[in-house]
Amino acid sequence: MDEAAKKLYRRWLSELWAGDHDVAAELVSEDFAIHHGEIRPGTERELVGPTGLVKLVELGRQPFDELRFTLAVGPIVEGDLLSARWIGNGTYTGGVAGATAVPGTEVEFAGNDILRFRDGRFVAYWVCSDGPWLMKQLGVDG
Incomplete structure (x- = not known):
């Protein structure tokens, strides 16, 4: 089970977060719940399942x-939980409210994921990323 969960997570980063939306249904259950900022199960802002x-x-x-x-x-697996730390890199294209960075600005940020898995798919997701550092790179006052 550990290796299967690790393989699933590697697909999570290399396929899903690379923009391949078709894999979402293979990676997460229909009742997949996201816990991130204001996104909470059972609220008007909930995002669930592959579509969410x-x-x-x-x-x-x-x-x-x-x-x-x-x-x-990582990824590190214990029981039905997987955790990992990732680093994101990209080029800012614009559109973040209050940002003074010009399009073309290179950014780097990091975060931690915790995912619960069951029956070969992820069923819950908690993420913590360094949004303040990213916003500083984009010139957002705060």
Whole structure:
């Protein structure tokens, strides 16, 4: 099970977050729940299942071109949980409110994922990324 979960996560980074939305249904269950910022299960802002995940990925990728992710730590599996640290790199294309960075600015940011898996797919997702550092690179005052 450990190796299967690790393989699934590698696809998560290398395919899904690279923009291949078709793999979402292979990676997550229909009841997949996202816990991230204001996105919470059971609220009006919930994003669930493969469709919700695709929306999250689209929102995350929208202001960047050539966005790519690499593993920094892990993935580490314990029981039904997987954790990893990733580094994201990309080119800012514009569209972030309050940003003063010019399109073409290269950015780098990092984050940590925790995912619960069951029956060969992810069923829950918690992410913590260094948004303040990213916003500083984009020139957003805060």
